[in-house]
Amino acid sequence: METNGLRHQFSRGDYVVNGLDLRVPEGSIYGFLGPNGAGKTTTLRLILGLLKRQGGQIDIFGKPLEHHRVAILKKTGSLIDSPSFYGHLTAVENLLVFQKLYQCRKARINEVLELVGLTDTGTKNAGRFSLGMKQRLGIAIALLYNPPFLILDEPTNGLDPNGMIEIREMLIRINQQQGVSILVSSHLLAEMEKLVSHVGIINKGQLVYQGTLGQLMAKRQQALQIVWDTSDSARAMEVLNGRHTAQKLDESKLVTPDLTKMQIGAINRELVEAGVAVYEISGNNKDLESIFINLIGN
Amino acid sequence: MVIFHSIQSEWIKKRHSSASWLTLAGALFIPAIVLIKRIVDAEKLVQSNASGKIWNTLYGQCWQYMSVFLLPMGIILTASLLAQIEFRNNSWKQVHTTPQSFTVLFWAKFCIAITMLVQFFLIFNLGIVLTGIVPALLFRDVPFPAQDFPYRGFLIGNAKFFLYSLPILSLQYLLSINIRNFMVPIGVGFAMVVASLIAVSWKYGYWLPYTYCSKQFLINDNRIDPDVNIYNWATGYFVLFTVLNYILYINRKSRG
Numbered sequence: 001m002e003t004n005g006l007r008h009q010f011s012r013g014d015y016v017v018n019g020l021d022l023r024v025p026e027g028s029i030y031g032f033l034g035p036n037g038a039g040k041t042t043t044l045r046l047i048l049g050l051l052k053r054q055g056g057q058i059d060i061f062g063k064p065l066e067h068h069r070v071a072i073l074k075k076t077g078s079l080i081d082s083p084s085f086y087g088h089l090t091a092v093e094n095l096l097v098f099q100k101l102y103q104c105r106k107a108r109i110n111e112v113l114e115l116v117g118l119t120d121t122g123t124k125n126a127g128r129f130s131l132g133m134k135q136r137l138g139i140a141i142a143l144l145y146n147p148p149f150l151i152l153d154e155p156t157n158g159l160d161p162n163g164m165i166e167i168r169e170m171l172i173r174i175n176q177q178q179g180v181s182i183l184v185s186s187h188l189l190a191e192m193e194k195l196v197s198h199v200g201i202i203n204k205g206q207l208v209y210q211g212t213l214g215q216l217m218a219k220r221q222q223a224l225q226i227v228w229d230t231s232d233s234a235r236a237m238e239v240l241n242g243r244h245t246a247q248k249l250d251e252s253k254l255v256t257p258d259l260t261k262m263q264i265g266a267i268n269r270e271l272v273e274a275g276v277a278v279y280e281i282s283g284n285n286k287d288l289e290s291i292f293i294n295l296i297g298n
Numbered sequence: 299m300v301i302f303h304s305i306q307s308e309w310i311k312k313r314h315s316s317a318s319w320l321t322l323a324g325a326l327f328i329p330a331i332v333l334i335k336r337i338v339d340a341e342k343l344v345q346s347n348a349s350g351k352i353w354n355t356l357y358g359q360c361w362q363y364m365s366v367f368l369l370p371m372g373i374i375l376t377a378s379l380l381a382q383i384e385f386r387n388n389s390w391k392q393v394h395t396t397p398q399s400f401t402v403l404f405w406a407k408f409c410i411a412i413t414m415l416v417q418f419f420l421i422f423n424l425g426i427v428l429t430g431i432v433p434a435l436l437f438r439d440v441p442f443p444a445q446d447f448p449y450r451g452f453l454i455g456n457a458k459f460f461l462y463s464l465p466i467l468s469l470q471y472l473l474s475i476n477i478r479n480f481m482v483p484i485g486v487g488f489a490m491v492v493a494s495l496i497a498v499s500w501k502y503g504y505w506l507p508y509t510y511c512s513k514q515f516l517i518n519d520n521r522i523d524p525d526v527n528i529y530n531w532a533t534g535y536f537v538l539f540t541v542l543n544y545i546l547y548i549n550r551k552s553r554g
Contacts (some may be wrong), residue, residue: 093313
């Protein structure tokens, strides 16, 4: 799936999506991250044709969505925003609605219900399901016809930790065993870190990062900072005299970018010799969340 | 074939829905009242069932009550409830990501609305038949209706009411699938029905499609212009509202 220069604005306001160039490689699990209001759901709605395209191009399976909407949707499963289902129908009846449209095997209904753990819901109407069960039913609908491409917007919303692990493992399984490409948006960064192979980070409608998870993790190293807890940060700044782009945090702490072990030892020695006591030297812990905050902060 | 699958899918959606229950209850409401009234006045049953005009009498009684207020209101509520199946379940977005063209989807949904109207007419007529037959089954001395069942008269009468219902259905459906707040189409529909009760005997009352069902019983009233062809007006309004609805639907900027 590729977008080129995708843009969208509501009424005459600012662009909610502004020149987005997404690349979701075949066979990948692509994590689409961004703060609330960054334009994630709008982008996914544009990709599914739920919003009229105002600018840019969307290609899925190598074909423009504009001219091959039905053919593309035949091979794309989706769960956008909150799960959509009919509250007055049972889980089986809900899946039957979509089975008729996709003309897949009827046996798939029980298969997907088993996959998402909803086999024992019987005659209970979906409207009476718990939030987690509703989410599972939404995922079951998206998986019903074995689509080679899945678009999931916050699929683990409302699930308990066990449910989140089950869904995560299920997505990894269908990706690895069936080669299903998955575009998944989420605000649960720790979850995404365990799930995705590729990452796209959007902020204010623009892509601020796109690449593999490995590449993003490598950025962690680049973004690493060293925090120095000293007896006098002002004096320490004088000693460093503008070197290593050190910055004063408060009366006792200063921060430098990532340094080699040799550089850390040399600076430490220099500070001690200048009469500045060094109480602690620590590297900040950069998980995906802090990289994300750094990127959108920039 | 795609539209056939789409209609099948839409038909499943209306299972156990409020729209389905309303169709059933609305269609049987008037026949049930007429039947209860007949049973309560049991002493007249023998004479009325033996009458050579029993079916015409029952048809007239049931349709008179039904056509003026209940049929338009039933259509207004059913159209609204049908559209609410998607709005209330927040499922327009899921429907619009299924592999079917918007044209197929529009006509499949509209087909269901029309099919429900046909279903309503069938159940209502079954109800009329039961008002004649049930007393004969309940009371030993009451005969089965003496008059041969006037199939032709029933068919023609029903066809006319069906035609008069179509513009109401298409306008209400247009309002219902384009406005999320269900109170708006119901409010507009109710206002139109009230206006039609006032306008029915007005010279230009035929401009308001909601008057057509009531006009059927005033056809010989000298206030109704005999030169106005209500069938053409009803057909014209139906085509106009349906085409307008289709154009609005196809050109939607947001689909859930």
